[in-house]
Amino acid sequence: MDPFTAVALPEIVSTVVYTLLGVLLMWGCWKVIDLLTPFSIVKEIEDGHNMALAILIGSVFIALSIIIAAVILS
Numbered sequence: 001m002d003p004f005t006a007v008a009l010p011e012i013v014s015t016v017v018y019t020l021l022g023v024l025l026m027w028g029c030w031k032v033i034d035l036l037t038p039f040s041i042v043k044e045i046e047d048g049h050n051m052a053l054a055i056l057i058g059s060v061f062i063a064l065s066i067i068i069a070a071v072i073l074s
Contacts, residue, residue, distance in 0.1 A: 018072050025068050026061065033060070 034041060045054045 022065070022068050022072060026064060029064050030061075033057075 041053065041057060044050045045057070
């Protein structure tokens with residue numbers, strides 16, 4: 001069986017749409033987090049070498065991605 005005939009076009013379109021939706025939601029959450037902090041997160045991580053902040057932001061993004069995936073799948 002040809003691997004391209006096993007995948008239907010609507011499945012590809014829905015995958016692309018949900019991927020874009022998830023990326024847009026993650027971007028929106030980043031902007032909200034960035035607006036709520038009184039300092040620049042990127043500057044603090046890059047220039048200040050604040051490893052604790054980098055780990056915290058990374059864990060926040062992992063949690064947000066799990067929540068967004070659960071919402072999209074429901």
